[in-house]
Structure formats: C-alpha cells, structure tokens
Amino acid sequence: MKADLWGERTPFAPGERWPVRVDQQLAAGVSEADVQRWVPTASLLHSNGDGMDIAVIDGRIVGVRGSAHDRVNRGRLDVKDRYAWQANNSGDRLRTPMIRRNGRLERVDWNSAMAKIVQRSQSLLAEEGPGSIGFYTTGQLFCEEYYTLASIARAGIGTNHLDGNTRLCTATAGEALKQSFGSDGQPASYTDIDQADVIALFGHNVAETQPVLWMRILDRLAGTQPPRLLVVDPRRTPVAAKAKIHLAPRPGTNLALLNALLHELIAHDWLDHAFLDQHTVGYSELAAQVKDCTAQWAAGICDVPVTLIEAAAELLGTTDRLLATVLQGVYQSHQASASAVQVNNLVVLRGMLGRPGCGVLQMNGQPTAQNTRECGANGDLPGFRNWDNPEHIAQLAKLWNVEELKIPHYGPPTHAMQIFRYAEQGSIKLLWISGTNPAVSLPELARIRAILAKDSLFVVVQDLFLTETAALADVVLPAATWGEKTGVFTNADRTVHLSEKAVDPPGDARADLDIFLHYADAMGFTDKDGNPLIGWRDSESAFEAWKRCSAGRPCDYTGFSYGLLRERGGVQWPCTKDAPDGTERLYADYRFWAAPEVCETYGRDLITGASVEQTEYRALNPHGRVVIKAAEYLPPHEDANAEYPMQLITGRTIFHFHTRTKTARAPELNAAAPDVWAELHADDARQLGIGEGEAVDVLSPRGRVRATVRYRDVRPGVVFLPFHYGYWDTADPSGPAPDDPGRAANELTITDWDPVSKQPLFKTSACRVEPVGPTAAARP
C-alpha cells in the first residue's frame, strides 16, 4: 500500500478549479484493456460521496477508478474505496436465507423465511399492536430502500419505531441544523473549501473520516493563498499537525470552549450586525449566556491555554471567508447538540452563510446517512416533515392514501437507544435489523448482546455476512450490496449520485429493496381504498415515488431523474424545475425553512431535550429566521475519578469502516490494521510502566478490553480506542465471557445519549489502564 495515504498533491489557489487526479486500482494481473465495462457509482465506505466506476470482467468486480469529472472528488479515491470492493467477491457472503431451529441457523428458501417473518408480524399486530414491531436500519442502503422501508413502517405497520444506525453518526448533525435553521439541510458545499480563508474543524479528523476531502484541503494548503486551519481535537491528528492553531480540550468540554469563542467574538464586536438584525432571533439570549464565559474561564475547564483560545477567536473573528466543519468529536461527546449548535452560531454571528468560501458543514459519518434522514428512516418523517405539525401529517396521509391516524405522530419517532430499551423491557417483540451490526457498534455491548439474545425478542437480520448480530438472529436474510443493485444516494454536501448495478449478487442474495417489497406484498399492506400501499416495483419507480414525497420540501428531488444522473454524475439537491442544475449552497437568498408552517421541528431545550410547543415557536420565530440558541456548559455525566482516572474516547482509522464487515475482507486493509490498539500519551504509559507495543487492559465500569499500546500524541489522561473490532474473526465469535477481556471498544462505553439528538456518547466514558503481565519497569 502507498506510504502516503492521500496521494500526490495537485495544488490550487482560491477561485481556481480543483485539478483532476484520477486514482485507479485493479486486481493483480488485470490491466485497463482487460476491463469489459465501467459501471458508474459512488463511494460507500464514508460520507464523502466520491464519484467512481466499477470495473467488470465476466460478471465479476475487478477494480475501481475515480470519476474525473465528478464535482466531489475530481477523480480521486480513498484507500478504503481502492481495496474494499474485494469484499463483494468474498467467499463467505450470505447466499441463502436462514431460520433458527433448535438453536441453530438452518438454510431455507426465501418463501419459508419470509413466511416466518410475516406470520410473526401478523400475530403481533393482531395481539399486541404496531408498537410491538421495530425496525433498525443503517446509513448504507439506498434512497429508494429507505423510502420504501419508511412507507412500510409508518403507513403499513403503523409503528413509531424506525430508526437507523445513523443515530450513532449523523443524528446530531441533523438536529443541530434543525435547531438553528428550522429544517435539516447542509448549508455549505464542498466547493466552499476551494475559496475559504479559514477552515475551522471541530472534532473532525477529516484526514481519516473523509480522506478525499482532506486531499482537497491539502491541495489548497499546497497552493498560493492557502487557508488557515483551526483544529479542535484531543488528539494530534494528521489534520491537527497542519493546523495554524490546534486546541486539544479535555473530552466532554466542547461547549465550554465554544461558549468562550462566542464570548470573544461578541466582546471584540466581530459581528455582522446587519445579518443578525435582519435574519436571526435569539441573539440577546446568547449574549447573556456567554457573558461570563471568558477565555480564562474556559481555559480552566478545557485545560487549554488562554492565549490559544484568544488566538482561535481572533482567527474566526477577523477572516472574511470562514468555513466551519463538525463531526464525531462533537456529535458523540457530552452536550453534543448544544455544542454543534454553537458552531452554527459562530458562523451566524459572523454572517458567513450563503456565500462562496463560507458556511458550515455539519458532516455525516456514513455514505447514505443523508438519505436515511431525508426519507424518514432516521427518527424523522419523510421529506423533513414535522411530526408535530398536523398539516405535514396530512400531506403524508394524502401521499400514501391512508388515514392520518394510521401514521404514528403522537411523539417524535422512537430513537435507536429507546428501541433497544423497549426490546429490553419486552414491549418490542420483533426487531428487524438491516445493514448494521449493533452487537459491535452500540454502547455497553454486554447489555446489547443480552437484549438481542432474549427469547421474547424475534430478531430479523438482513446483511451481507454472518455478522455478530446476524449470529444472534432468528431469521437471517442475505442482502445484495453496492455494485449488485441500482439506486440513488446522497452525500454530506447534498450531492446525489446514481449507483448502478454492475454484477449479480451471490447465490440467492437480494437487493434490500426487493426484500422490503416482498414483505409488503406478503403482508398485504393496502391503502384506504384497498389498493396496494406500495405502488412501486423497482428502484426507478421507487425513486419516482420518493420524488413526489420530496416535492415542495427543502430536499426537493423533483428535478432529478435516473436519466439526468446518468448524464451528469453528481448533482446537489434541491433540484427542481426552477433549479434544474441543482443548488450549490443553501440560504444564498437568506430564506430559511424555519417558518412555523414549514419547519421540520419547533425545537428542543438544548440542555433537557424538552420539546418546544408549536405556540411557543410561533411566538419566537413567526417569520422563519435563523434561531440563535444558547446553552450553559455542564460537567460530563461520567468523568475521570479515583477508580477510573482516565477518559476514554473511541474513533475510526482510515483503513476500516464500522465493524470491518467489508474492510477486514480486503487483505490490504486488514493487514494495515489487523487488531485493536490503545493510544496513550507516552508520559501516561511510562508512568503505568507500559512499553510501546505491550498489551494492556482498558477497564470501565462496563467491561474490559485488551489492546496493544501505541504511544501517540493524545492529551495526557486520555485513552483512544478504535471502535471497529468485534469478534466474527476471533476464536469465539459470540464475544467474551463475563469478566474476560474483549476486543470491541464498546464493551467499555457508557449508555448515555445526548438528550436533544439522542446520539449515544462514545467519547465521554471514564476508564483505567492496567498492564497485562509484568510491567516493563518490573522486568529485569
């Protein structure tokens, strides 16, 4: 593998177009001349949405190349995309459905597997009602599949319990946008990197989470008039190493730091008063909230030098082109939504919206997380509709031709952590999990395994491989994946790509869409006139149905068609009759989707999560302006203490995606990061008598993980564990026995979530580190 993971530089200056650099990777022994077909798609192992083509020989995937003319990547590919396609061809793909009989999973045909699910669904509907059925999906299916699943769940079953694992990656991004701008929708565009003067990255290790976007930034840094980077991260990441200013606050103190930055902007009057007067409400509450949040105050809480906080504020306050980005360092940490909203406020106070080189990018973690949000499979209703607005429910009822009461809207759609709680309590009795692996990815795994193994819970798992979760299922359905089916998906800057089928799926594996359509047919879901509820039969007709649902909403897809996407490659929504080329950045006209009639939410209290009522919102924001919301800093719910003196944060490596289901099956990626490690500051490690490369146990009140130590430039007192590693490729795939050390970081993480976005907190647990065996100091 190449030593430089981000490839050669192609420098460019502000206002210039990012040069093309085409990356290509073919299987050993295959040359470009051998390739029979190149099939267009986009990347599926992060949220960046890089346009690419799949190389096919004799019905088999043999490689990939970046699309030269795609707006997102201009030909580039990241290391995961170069290699992970090999997982499609893996010999251990699931090929047939399976049913658990006498404790063992046995192969059956599709009709038997589906009959079993339908029988259980119908008996539950008859005896317990729709609230006994839940769906937990992913950020990796396609738009058409989410919309179909959302239609089935909301209007077929009529359950409120549908969420995605996007709850773990993108829920706070969506929530922060809703709280500030009234509706979800990424304000800025990746092209804003091309012109930004200051790029401020909050908890966003873009070099490893969106490597191609980092290439874009590196190319700006290598060109004339490079941007200056402000990086907030407790680790000295590759991004932090390039920063003009790097702040490494104590985990759990983001909000204190952000409030101090806002305090400084106000104290120095680095404000766009005209913008604040004309387009916002709530400024005075923010000013009052941060009045006492001086740099000195925050320095004490965050353990960051006062002068650095002041310098960071000056950087933010004095530039004329500010782009802010946010990711998991904020979203998965204490006071997640409150902090993400304050990043919006930084941009809003400076009036940095709707112009080239300016704005905010609340990022996603997964390739199709954006679609989970848009289509209503992520704890929202389809088309960014507001569950609390009767008119929005009426729109959906008309679209689906069902009674309004059929669609649950007595509260916000149930979030993932609550779905698992209901399953734990026994009130959810059927949980259908598609394309995700909660037995490794959710917090406090001993608890999650126990829930999934409960006799009272009927678990359906639809996936590519026999994951740790599938191994606990009652029915396993083999799914087709990227390259084996056609559909649309959308990246973090609203760029929509069509991903075409290149090859057939293995064995009897089926597209997720076909599985959902099969279920809808077998269940006999009908509308109020007795016609089939789901009136579409394939991905293109599903896309047309989704377009009708999106019409008139912020994520308006009505100008798209498969034909247009084939011809043009990536195009950004909204795409309509009036904006046939798509929309590069939102809010260029300073018109927001925040008026009471159209907004996606009336908002929540940023500390308690309490819902704001419609009448209150009408009084607060009758004209649909940007809402500036303030919040006070509170100490983390679980902080370092005498028994667990260190802080645990988890995160990803560039070589792996999620629970390694695909990336560990690519030999190059697996070899680059084959097993779990723990990053410690050398001073901490030495004090514990632990040498680099030695094994340690990391313990929390929830469990124990054994890992190899790497000395890294993390904050002293902090332990970093990558979250990718589970058990499917270990001696005991069912996970560690009680009290034995595990391999999954989530053995340790706390069950706690942000009260606003309901995103679990993976970066705010207490832990301690113990040497395994004699320590270096004790050895002769």
Place this chain on the structure above:
Amino acid sequence: MKHDPGLGYALRSVHNDETALVAQLIRLRDQHHDEHEIHHVTRDLLAWSHDNLAQIVQVATRHQVQLSLSAGPAAGTLTPQPATVAAESSAVSLRLLEDLRTTYLLASAASLSWELVAQHAKARRQSDVLELTGRCHPRTLRQLRWANTMLKTQSPQALTSL
C-alpha cells in the same frame, strides 16, 4: 422595612416546593437507573434545583426570613396509585409514568410559588428578589417542560403494552 410577612410567605412557599421537587428528582434518578436518559438528565436537573435552593437561602438570609424546615408535600402523594399491578416490566413503565407525573406536578407547584415571589417583589420593588426569580424560575419551568415531554414520549408504549 422591618417586617415583610408577604416575602416570608412567598419565600417559604418556594423553598418548600423546590425542596419537595429535589426529593422527587432524587427518586427519579435513583429508581430509574435503567431509563438512561431519565437517570442522566435528572442529575443535571438536580444541579439546577440545588442551586435554586442555595440562592433562595441566600436571599432569605439577607431579608431575615426564617425558612421552614418542612419538606412540603411528600413525593408521590399527588399521584393516585394504579388500580391493578400488571406484569413486572409493565409495572416498571407505569412507575416511571407516575414519577414523571409527580415531577411535573411538583415543578408546577414550585413554578406558581415563584410567581408569588416575583409578584410580591414587583409590588415591593425588591430588585434583588426579582433577580432571584429571573435566575431560578426559568429553570423550574424547564424542568416542568422536560417532565411533560418525557411523559408524552414514553406513555404511548407504556400504556399500549400493558
């Protein structure tokens, strides 16, 4: 002014009500460990209540008001008990609903007492007392709205799965 029985009445009333609310929040925190959001958020809400109480005591001392030591209505007495005790997990869900309901009612009582404190302070032009209500009353209202939201969010599943 030497004697201000109105202020004494209002401060004692809000002190009693906030004390009762603290007891209820502690109950919520300690009895519902497995309801993780309830447990964790309640700890944050308790910090507000403790601070409210400290501020009431400060103002009361300054105005020579003797605060009562009684803890107000006992937590739980505002909620009727359910007619039947269902299966165990249902009972747990119902207890949560009851505790949220009691929290709401106690927070409402405290909120009304804050109104009395504020109205009296306006009539007497006591700016320090008015500032006290400005700092504390909004937090009580946020606790009340939180209890309402959690009750609305959790009740459909609890009641339809009995």
